[in-house]
Amino acid sequence: MSVSVIIAAGGSGQRFLSGPKQGPSRSKLFFSLGGKPILAHTLDAFQGIREIREILLVIPPGTEPWVRTHLLKGRPSGSPIRLVRGGKTRAESVWNALRKSSPRSDWILVHDGARPFPPKKRVQELLRKGSQSDGIILGRPVVPTLKRVAPGNGRVLGTVDREDLFEAETPQLVRRSILLKAYKNNSKAFLATDEASLLESIGARVKILPHSEWNVKITTKEDLSFAEAFLAQKEALPVTAGFGRDTHRLVSGRPFYLGGLKIPFEKGTLGHSDGDALLHAIADALLGAAGLGDIGDWFPPSNPRYKNLRSEKFLKQILKGVREQGWKPARIDTVILLEKPKLGPYKERIQKEVARILDLAAELVSIKAKTQEGLGPEGEGRAVTCEALALLRRTA
Ligand code: MG
Numbered sequence: 001m002s003v004s005v006i007i008a009a010g011g012s013g014q015r016f017l018s019g020p021k022q023g024p025s026r027s028k029l030f031f032s033l034g035g036k037p038i039l040a041h042t043l044d045a046f047q048g049i050r051e052i053r054e055i056l057l058v059i060p061p062g063t064e065p066w067v068r069t070h071l072l073k074g075r076p077s078g079s080p081i082r083l084v085r086g087g088k089t090r091a092e093s094v095w096n097a098l099r100k101s102s103p104r105s106d107w108i109l110v111h112d113g114a115r116p117f118p119p120k121k122r123v124q125e126l127l128r129k130g131s132q133s134d135g136i137i138l139g140r141p142v143v144p145t146l147k148r149v150a151p152g153n154g155r156v157l158g159t160v161d162r163e164d165l166f167e168a169e170t171p172q173l174v175r176r177s178i179l180l181k182a183y184k185n186n187s188k189a190f191l192a193t194d195e196a197s198l199l200e201s202i203g204a205r206v207k208i209l210p211h212s213e214w215n216v217k218i219t220t221k222e223d224l225s226f227a228e229a230f231l232a233q234k235e236a237l238p239v240t241a242g243f244g245r246d247t248h249r250l251v252s253g254r255p256f257y258l259g260g261l262k263i264p265f266e267k268g269t270l271g272h273s274d275g276d277a278l279l280h281a282i283a284d285a286l287l288g289a290a291g292l293g294d295i296g297d298w299f300p301p302s303n304p305r306y307k308n309l310r311s312e313k314f315l316k317q318i319l320k321g322v323r324e325q326g327w328k329p330a331r332i333d334t335v336i337l338l339e340k341p342k343l344g345p346y347k348e349r350i351q352k353e354v355a356r357i358l359d360l361a362a363e364l365v366s367i368k369a370k371t372q373e374g375l376g377p378e379g380e381g382r383a384v385t386c387e388a389l390a391l392l393r394r395t396a
Contacts, residue, residue, distance in 0.1 A: 001127060003051045004105040004176070005079070009039055009113025010058040010086020010093035027060050029113045030070070031224065034231040037071055038218060041116035041231075047078040051127050053105050056097040058084045058113075091192040095183055101176065108179055110195050111171040112217060116227065118171055119213040126173045126209055135174035135199045138215065139166035139208035166208050168194050169215055178204050240327065240392050242288025246280035247377075247385040258336070258343075258384070259350035259367065260312050260357055265341050269384060272301040276311035278367075278386040282332060282354065283311070283318045285390035290322045312357050319358060327392040329358050336369045337378040337385040343369040 009029045029039040039057075046052055059067050064083055072081060084097040094110055101108060107130055111118060118138070126136055146160035172195045182198040183189045192198045196206045218224055250256075254268030257276040269275030283295045292298075298321075299306045299314055306314075322328070332354065336343060343350070347367050355362040372379030 001051045001107055001130065002053050002102075002105045003049075003107045003109050003127065003173070004101040005046050005052055005055045005171075006084075006094055006097040006101070006108060006110045007039075007042060007046075007055060007057045007113050008090055008093050008097075008110060008170075009042070010060055010084075010096075011090065027063060028218065030063070030066065033116060033218075033224060033227055034235070038116050038224075038227075039113050040071055040075075042111065042113050042118075043071070043075070043081065045116070045118050045120065045123070046111070047076070049079075049123065049127070051107075052079045052109075054102055055079050055081045056084050056101055057081055058086045058093040058097050060086050087190070089190050091198070092190045094195065095190070098176075098179060098183065103176075105176055107173055108176045108195075109171050109173045114218045115170060115215055116218065117230070118215055119211065122209060122211050122213065122215075123171055126171060129207070129209065130173045133207045134178045134204035135172065135196055135206040136209055137172035137194070137196045137206065138169040139210055140169060140212060140215075141165070141210055142167055166210065168196060168208075169217075170194070172196055174199055174206075175204075178202070236326075236394060238394050239330065240289045242285045242290070242390045242392070244281040244284025244286075244288060244388045244390070245385065246277040246284065247383050248275045248277045249377075249383050250381060257311065258346075258386075260353040261346060261350050263341065263346055267381075273299075273306055273309045273314070274311050277384050278334060278336060278350070278354070278388070279311035279315050279357070281334065281386040281388040282358075282390065283315050285332070285388040286315075286318055286322050286329065286392070289390050289392045290325045290327050292318075292321055292325065315357055322392065323395065326395050328395050329360055329390060330364065330393040331391040332358065332360070332365045333389045334365075334367050335387045336367065337372055337387075338369060339371050339374070339379055339381045343367075 030037050033041060046055060084100055086093040087096050122138055130136055142162045142165040146162055148157045148160055150157055174195050178199060179195060182202045186198060186201050189198060199206050216223055216227055218227060248269035248271050250267040251270045252267055254270060256263045256265045256268040257274045259278040280295055287294055351365050351367045352362050355365045377383040378385050
């Protein structure tokens with residue numbers, strides 16, 4: 001099977017564009033969806049399908065330079081994309097493309113540019129089942145209760161039996177020779193709202209491929225908002241990770257806080273807050289994983305409010321911010337670089353304390369302690385350094 005895809009994007013989308021003109025955009029399909037034009041998603045949907053020989057992209061007259069710069073430049077190589085000038089109606093646009101399609105294609109697959117997410121599995125299924133008829137189209141069973149109403153006075157005449165009703169969607173796959181014939185033998189061809197109806201008009205066999213997946217047609221600004229949400233959810237990473245590191249000097253006359261615990265020792269950490277290097281490293285790891293900056297952005301040392309504040313308060317507030325971004329800690333791993341005191345007797349208590357602050361099971365927090373063999377500021381007992389890795393999981 002050899003297929004030419006026609007993407008109908010020749011209209012401007014008047015309902016969508018009502019109001020002031022949006023920059024260089026002459027079509028709603030040039031609007032951004034998830035950081036690239038809506039139409040780029042539509043093109044992506046047909047990339048890498050073996051049967052597709054070429055893509056004919058029908059665009060509004062005068063938009064060719066914009067499309068070349070913003071849509072075609074830098075696209076990964078795949079089926080060649082040819083630009084076709086749109087007509088006054090959708091059917092006229094499809095006709096313009098059909099005439100330019102390769103005669104070596106035996107099938108034409110027409111798709112609305114405004115449907116950026118045609119279900120990939122269904123596209124494949126259409127291609128597999130195409131040869132059984134002259135045309136096969138994606139159709140959705142009609143679900144709402146439909147009323148027939150008297151013209152003019154709004155009186156309900158009856159309820160339409162929806163059993164055999166389908167909403168016609170795209171893609172629609174049709175034999176090229178038959179579509180050409182349908183255009184030539186139909187004086188009202190340019191008024192047709194889909195390809196199937198053209199085939200019907202000459203008595204060709206058209207089948208429905210029923211489905212109920214999301215195949216949104218972006219008609220209004222609300223549709224675009226829904227599509228954004230759909231995309232965000234689809235592309236969301238299920239896990240993320242972040243790394244944090246912190247060093248504090250060890251000096252006399254200060255308490256020694258580590259992992260939320262006060263550890264008896266002759267020296268303590270010098271710091272604006274309680275100087276808990278382990279909680280600070282964990283806080284930075286959480287912030288890094290969620291893309292929320294660093295602890296200095298959240299609690300600037302220049303602010304006297306944070307003087308001598310316990311780090312547990314910082315960490316809890318950061319945890320709240322992380323949760324608001326839709327993440328929760330799944331695992332925390334840490335290393336403490338410290339010469340003295342020996343942490344052996346405290347490791348389990350630190351583990352439990354960190355787990356409590358983060359509302360995690362203790363076995364999901366690991367605390368490892370190392371000396372530095374007498375080397376460097378930690379080895380010489382002048383500082384404590386902590387490193388932390390945080391793994392976060394999506395909450396929804
Ligand atoms: Mg610190």
